[in-house]
Amino acid sequence: MSQSQPRVGRPALASWLSTGNSITQQFMAIGGQADFVSLAGGLPAAELYPVEAMAAAQERALTRWGSAILEYGPIEGLPALRAAVAERVSAASGRRFGPENVLLTTGAMQGLDLVGKLLVDPGELIVSQFPTYLGALDAWRPRAPRYEKLDWSLQAPGQDAALRQAKFVYAVPNYSNPTGVLVSQEERAALLDKVLAAGTWLLEDDPYLPLQFDGPAGPGILAHHAQRQPNGAYDGPVIYLGTLSKSLAPGLRVGWIVAEASLIAALALVKQSTDIASSLLTQALALEMIESDFEAQHVPKIVATYRERRDVLCAAASEHLSDWFEWEVPPGGMFVWMRAKTPEIDTDALYAHALQEKVAFVPSSVFDPDGALKSAMRVNFTRSAPEVLTEGVRRLARATRRQLEARPGRAA
Amino acid sequence: MSQSQPRVGRPALASWLSTGNSITQQFMAIGGQADFVSLAGGLPAAELYPVEAMAAAQERALTRWGSAILEYGPIEGLPALRAAVAERVSAASGRRFGPENVLLTTGAMQGLDLVGKLLVDPGELIVSQFPTYLGALDAWRPRAPRYEKLDWSLQAPGQDAALRQAKFVYAVPNYSNPTGVLVSQEERAALLDKVLAAGTWLLEDDPYLPLQFDGPAGPGILAHHAQRQPNGAYDGPVIYLGTLSKSLAPGLRVGWIVAEASLIAALALVKQSTDIASSLLTQALALEMIESDFEAQHVPKIVATYRERRDVLCAAASEHLSDWFEWEVPPGGMFVWMRAKTPEIDTDALYAHALQEKVAFVPSSVFDPDGALKSAMRVNFTRSAPEVLTEGVRRLARATRRQLEARPGRAA
Structure with a gap:
C-alpha cells in the first residue's frame, strides 16, 4: 500500500512517508462505489446527524459572538x-x-x-x-x-x-x-x-x-x-x-x-x-x-440505533462466519474485532478477496506498528443499515471461502 | 523567551520545543491589556469582518448541503x-x-x-x-x-x-x-x-x-x-x-x-x-x-482602510522615528519593516522598553532562524485605528530614547 510520489528529479518526500499506508484513503474511495458494502471505516450513522439543531445553533452562535x-x-x-x-x-x-x-x-x-x-x-x-x-x-x-x-x-x-x-x-x-x-x-x-x-x-x-x-x-x-x-x-x-x-x-x-x-x-x-x-x-x-x-436526548437515539446494528451484525456473523472467526460482543463503541480461528486465514489476503465481493473491512495488520498481525479484522456496525450489515457479512463469508481456496499450497 | 515545562520527574518535551519562542502567545496576552497599543500581531481590522454576510452564508450552506x-x-x-x-x-x-x-x-x-x-x-x-x-x-x-x-x-x-x-x-x-x-x-x-x-x-x-x-x-x-x-x-x-x-x-x-x-x-x-x-x-x-x-465589493473597503492606516503610520513614523529608523512605504500587505540607522539600537532590548511604554512590535530576531538579526522591527498597521497608530508611534519613539539611554557603556 504505497502512496503516490512526485515525479522523478525533484527532492524526495520525508522518509516517514515510505512507512505509511493509504488504507483510509482506499476506504474513502471505495465508499463511493455503487453496491459496495463498507464495514471498514469508523463513521457514524449520517442519518442521525442533527442538521436542524446545528443550523439553529450556528445562527445563535454568530448572533451571540459576532466578529x-x-x-x-x-x-x-x-x-x-x-x-x-x-x-x-x-x-x-x-x-x-x-x-x-x-x-x-x-x-x-x-x-x-x-x-x-x-x-x-x-x-x-x-x-x-x-x-x-x-x-x-x-x-x-x-x-x-x-x-x-x-x-x-x-x-x-x-x-x-x-x-x-x-x-x-x-x-x-x-x-x-x-x-x-x-x-x-x-x-x-x-x-x-x-x-x-x-x-x-x-x-x-x-x-x-x-x-x-x-x-x-x-x-x-x-x-x-x-x-x-x-x-x-x-x-x-x-x-x-x-x-x-x-x-x-x-x-x-x-x-x-x-x-x-x-x-x-x-x-x-x-x-x-x-x-x-x-x-x-x-x-x-x-x-x-x-x-x-442536546446530547441528553440525542445520544440515547444513537445508542439504540447502534446497539441494534451491533446485534444484527453479530447475529449474521454467528450464522455465516463462526466456522472461521471468533469475537466478543462489544459492550459499546463502533467495532467488532473478529479473530481467525485457523492460521490459514490471512486477513491481508482476505481483504483482496473481499474487495472482489464488494465488501470492505480493516485488516489487523494496520493496527500493528510492525504490520505483522494478520489474523484478525475490524468490522464496523455503526454506519450501515441492518440489512446492509447482513449482506456485508454474507459477502465476507464468500470472501473467506475464496481466500481459503486460493491459499498457497492448496492443490488447484 | 522560554515556554512552560511540565513538572520535574516526567519525561521531557521533544527537543525542538527548546528552540522555540513564545512571542506570539506574548502578543496575544498583551492584546488584552487596557491602554496597550499592539503593533505586533498580523491581525486584520476586526470591524471589517463581514458578520452579516457570513451569517447568511452559513445558513445557506447548511440548507444546501445538510448532513x-x-x-x-x-x-x-x-x-x-x-x-x-x-x-x-x-x-x-x-x-x-x-x-x-x-x-x-x-x-x-x-x-x-x-x-x-x-x-x-x-x-x-x-x-x-x-x-x-x-x-x-x-x-x-x-x-x-x-x-x-x-x-x-x-x-x-x-x-x-x-x-x-x-x-x-x-x-x-x-x-x-x-x-x-x-x-x-x-x-x-x-x-x-x-x-x-x-x-x-x-x-x-x-x-x-x-x-x-x-x-x-x-x-x-x-x-x-x-x-x-x-x-x-x-x-x-x-x-x-x-x-x-x-x-x-x-x-x-x-x-x-x-x-x-x-x-x-x-x-x-x-x-x-x-x-x-x-x-x-x-x-x-x-x-x-x-x-x-462577496470579495469583489468587500476587498476594496479593506484596501482603502489599510491604505489610509499605512499612510498614517508612515507619516507618524516620519515625524517621530526617522532619526533612528528607515523604511520603505510598503505597496501592500500589513507591515512596515523599520531598520535601525544606528548599531546602537537593539530591537530585542527595545522590545522590553516598548512594553514599559505600553506598545508592542515584533523584533527582527524572531524572523531569523539563527535569532541574530536585532536591527529591525516589524510594525503592523492593519489592526489599529489611525489615532491609535499615531499614539503607538509616539510610544515607540519614547521607548527608543529609553533604550539608547540605557544601553551598556553609557554613563549613568
Whole structure:
C-alpha cells in the first residue's frame, strides 16, 4: 500500500512517508462505489446527524459572538467552550478542572498529532495498547517513535522497564479501537499505579465514551486519578482526549485535550505551530449544542440505533462466519474485532478477496506498528443499515471461502 | 523567551520545543491589556469582518448541503470548494488547474505544517527568503531543518549549490512578511529559472495577495510557470499557498495548497495523519462567500482602510522615528519593516522598553532562524485605528530614547 510520489528529479518526500499506508484513503474511495458494502471505516450513522439543531445553533452562535468568532484565536480555543469542557470533564471525573486544563483541537485526531509533536523525538518509546488505533500510528509516524506493547495484565517481562523509558503510554480503555474492549476497572487502576511509579505520561483516548450499549462504562483513568488527588491544581500524568464526533457529528471537528495546566500551555505552543488555532465558528456552534444539553436526548437515539446494528451484525456473523472467526460482543463503541480461528486465514489476503465481493473491512495488520498481525479484522456496525450489515457479512463469508481456496499450497 | 515545562520527574518535551519562542502567545496576552497599543500581531481590522454576510452564508450552506457537511471529509476538502479554488487560481495564473491540484487546509498556516511534514527530514535544507515569516519557522521547527538565505539577486556565492541541495525554496513575493516587499517580476522569473535548473520545489506563500494598495501585484511565480507551461496537467515545481484570512476573516480557517496532483495526493496522506480533515462546515461557508463574489465589493473597503492606516503610520513614523529608523512605504500587505540607522539600537532590548511604554512590535530576531538579526522591527498597521497608530508611534519613539539611554557603556 504505497502512496503516490512526485515525479522523478525533484527532492524526495520525508522518509516517514515510505512507512505509511493509504488504507483510509482506499476506504474513502471505495465508499463511493455503487453496491459496495463498507464495514471498514469508523463513521457514524449520517442519518442521525442533527442538521436542524446545528443550523439553529450556528445562527445563535454568530448572533451571540459576532466578529469575535471570526478572529484567529485564542490558540487554546474559545474560552467559554474551554470552560464548558472543563465542567463536563469535572462532572465525569469527580474533581475540579478549569479552562486552563483544556485545549480545544480539530477533533481528537489533532490531539494525537499535538501530543506526538510535544513529547516524541525520533527513536523514542511509546508503550501502546495493542492492537493500536490506526490513526494514532499515523499521527505519530512523522515523529518516528519505537513501540512496545502494553500488556494490561502488567505481568509481561520488561514491562516496568518499558514504562520507565516511555515518553507516554497510549490507551483507549472505553470500547477500544479496533477491539471494542472495555478495560476493567481493576486494570485501569493497576495501569495508573504503574504509570505513577514509572513517572511517565498516560494518554487516555476516549472518543467512544458516549456509545455505551450495555450499561455504564465506569470511571475513566482520569477519574481514577481524581479519586487519588481530589483537590488542588491537577498535576496528574493523564492526558485525556475527548471529542464531539461520536455524540453530535464528526464534521464539527471539535475535540479537546485535558491535562495539567503547564502541559496545556506547552501544547498551545505546538498548536500555534500547526495551524495557529482551530475555527472559533465551529467551537461556538459546539458550545451552543453543549449548553442546550442536546446530547441528553440525542445520544440515547444513537445508542439504540447502534446497539441494534451491533446485534444484527453479530447475529449474521454467528450464522455465516463462526466456522472461521471468533469475537466478543462489544459492550459499546463502533467495532467488532473478529479473530481467525485457523492460521490459514490471512486477513491481508482476505481483504483482496473481499474487495472482489464488494465488501470492505480493516485488516489487523494496520493496527500493528510492525504490520505483522494478520489474523484478525475490524468490522464496523455503526454506519450501515441492518440489512446492509447482513449482506456485508454474507459477502465476507464468500470472501473467506475464496481466500481459503486460493491459499498457497492448496492443490488447484 | 522560554515556554512552560511540565513538572520535574516526567519525561521531557521533544527537543525542538527548546528552540522555540513564545512571542506570539506574548502578543496575544498583551492584546488584552487596557491602554496597550499592539503593533505586533498580523491581525486584520476586526470591524471589517463581514458578520452579516457570513451569517447568511452559513445558513445557506447548511440548507444546501445538510448532513453531507457534518461528515469527516473528504480529507482533501469539500469538492465544490476545491473546484472553486481551482477556478480562482486558474484565473489568476492563466492556466487550467483542476480540483485534483487543490488541498484545503486549516488556514495557510496548516499548509506550512503539511509541506514541512511532507518534505523535510531532520537536518535537511530549506532555502528561505530572509528575514523569514515567523510562522513558517515555527511550523518547520518540529522537522528540525537547516536554513540558507535566499538571495533574490541570485548572485550570492554558493546559492546554486544550496538550491540543488534544498528540499524546497520558501518565498513570499507579494508584500512579504515581515518586510512588506513586493518582489519584482524580473526577480520572480529569475528565481523560477534557478528552481527549475536545480530541480527543487518552490513554496510560494501568498496570503497578502488581496491587499494591493498601490496598483496590481502582478503575476505570481505560479503564473510565471504557467506562461512557460500553459497546457496539460500541471507538473511544475511551485507549491502555492492561499487563504481567505485577509479578504474575509481569519476565523474561517480556510486556506489552500495548489500543486501538482501527485503532490496533493501525498499531502492528503499527511493531512489525514494530522487531523483527518478540516471542518466541511466552514468550507461550505467559504464556498458561499466565493460563489456570491462577496470579495469583489468587500476587498476594496479593506484596501482603502489599510491604505489610509499605512499612510498614517508612515507619516507618524516620519515625524517621530526617522532619526533612528528607515523604511520603505510598503505597496501592500500589513507591515512596515523599520531598520535601525544606528548599531546602537537593539530591537530585542527595545522590545522590553516598548512594553514599559505600553506598545508592542515584533523584533527582527524572531524572523531569523539563527535569532541574530536585532536591527529591525516589524510594525503592523492593519489592526489599529489611525489615532491609535499615531499614539503607538509616539510610544515607540519614547521607548527608543529609553533604550539608547540605557544601553551598556553609557554613563549613568
